[in-house]
Amino acid sequence: MPAETDVLAPLQRYWGYSSFRPLQERVVRSLLGGRDTCVVMPTGGGKSLCYQLPAVVLEKTVLVISPLIALMQDQAAQLAQMGIPAAVLNSALPANEQSVVMRKARAGQYRLLYLSPERLARADTIGWLQQVPIAFFAIDEAHCISEWGHEFRPEYRQLNSLRTNFPDRPIAAFTASATRRVRHDILNQLQLRNPDKYIASFHRSNLRYLVRECDTRNQSSLLLRALRFHAKSNVIVYAPTIAKVEETVDFLEENGVSAVAYHGKMEAGERRRNQERWTSDEVRVLVGTIAFGLGINKASVRAVIHLSLPKSIEQFYQEAGRAGRDGEPADCIMLWQQRDVGLLAYFAEQITDAAEKERAWQRYHAVRRFVESADCRHHQICVHFGETPKWTSCDGCDVCGCESTWLVKALEVEPPKPSRVQVTAESANAVASGSADSLVPVDAELREYLREWRRTTAKQQGMPSYIVMHDTSLDELCRRRPASLEEIRGVPGFGERKTEQYGQQILEALEQFRNGARASAVPEKKPKPAEETIRLLAEGKTFDEIAKIRGRQIASVISLVADRVEKGDLEFQSAWVDKDRLAIIEAACARLGTEWLKPLKEVLPPEITFDEIRLVVARLRHQQTLKTA
8 A cells, every 4th residue: 555645745746735635545545455445425525536546646547437427527627637637438529539538548548537327338338448447436426326315317226237347446436425225225236345434424514504484475585685695605596496496596686686597408508608607706696406516616605595395305415515615604595385395295196116105205204304303403414314423402503593693683684895805714714723824814806806817717718717726726826925836836726737737827917916907897787687578578579589588498488577467567468368268267267266376277278378377367466456455
């Protein structure tokens, strides 16, 4: 087994760090020793380094199995920035490029090669892989192999063939969210041989869990106040449906909070652009479905807000865990409604497979216990994952009193505007550890100037900003203000290759700032969603055309229009709904009322759509308001 310097030297050379995070070095040494390994480490714990560094030391190829193409591409790009040869093999590549990757892999030219489980299952894959000098297999998101996991993927089951086809190659499984039962299933399915097991604590003490039951209006109000409290920070808002994502973005824009959307029905280029605008701090708030966030390597998210009950504790833990990856305090807020309970029960009941239905009901009961129990949230999560903490209460959740100091009080008070020079939480921690650099505060203007430089550089290279430089490294540059390449090498996160690639540009940017240059903070002036929609309607555009122009689903456009009709800001137009259908809908409303849409849909002819009902109901509600005024 290599001596300590054998792993610290490449850690410093390529990653720019002088020490490991908890458990990382032990995992690295297990893999260097050729051991099967199972690693359960929270989001942000540094799992990827655990298999990337051994690839550099062993000078063979580590084959990484991952379910997400975007995640694989980002990791390969990050490795390239560090001077570590890596590649992704997937169906999105042209056939000739796939052939080049396969040829180079056989020649041992890659330290890491990323494949999807579907690609590994192809009949022609095993043959050429047996010609690749593989050091070991790294299975990312390993909980996907278990039927008891919250994201079971049948294609992961086929990974049990690795032991048969590559009997002498070690296998390492990595996951952030696996219960004891799922961990045992991972070991069995992958046929791990006497594996080394590393299970980090599931208690993330820097996170504040804040759970509040709401109605629709209360939820919107709390969301808005939470985002205003975190106005200077990066925030992820998780919405349960595509319609809710777009509705929330429009609501926030109407109320002066700039936000971008992320969901599966967006055009891929637009989705990528929105993600990049968020990761580069152009826009601080991203509203997405649960598809967002997997593999996002942004450490400085200060809040994750859920607008509905998650399907499982594991899902909530994984998504909420995208906050505070830098170890600083962050808020994990769940604003749920009673109707979420009914929806979870409905979806569980729709499952036809008896065993899967039982698992869904178990997840349902676990989520209900979590939100309705009077027990400490942190304690509940640890117990769920098989950990037995010796404490029963904390100062980091609403149950244990955090609500009185944050959710009630802090949301009612606008946070103070930051001064030009700020001392960050990171610098406070550094003071405690005795670092002289920590005595220098972070200049907010310099931080913004370097962020703009990073954003421009990333766009020129066609990659996310965090691949150029993490926020923690950027803050340290602001704090130290290096005057030479040698001093830049001393900044955490700057290995040899990154210093060589960006060092001179950074020195020039710092010099320009000293000479008076500042970030060109000209916010993009966008019309509010309602104003833009009303203008397009006045121009004679159809709902479908407006949806295309605004990059929205048509249901979201109609929802916004109906809301304006109901408020009296927009007049109902007869062209929106056929007059015969209008009469039928109005007759049903006269019998059943206008409070709920679903009963109306159930009694109306199937060809009448929810969108038509929504528009007619909006007009009737407005008329009723005028009568009672």
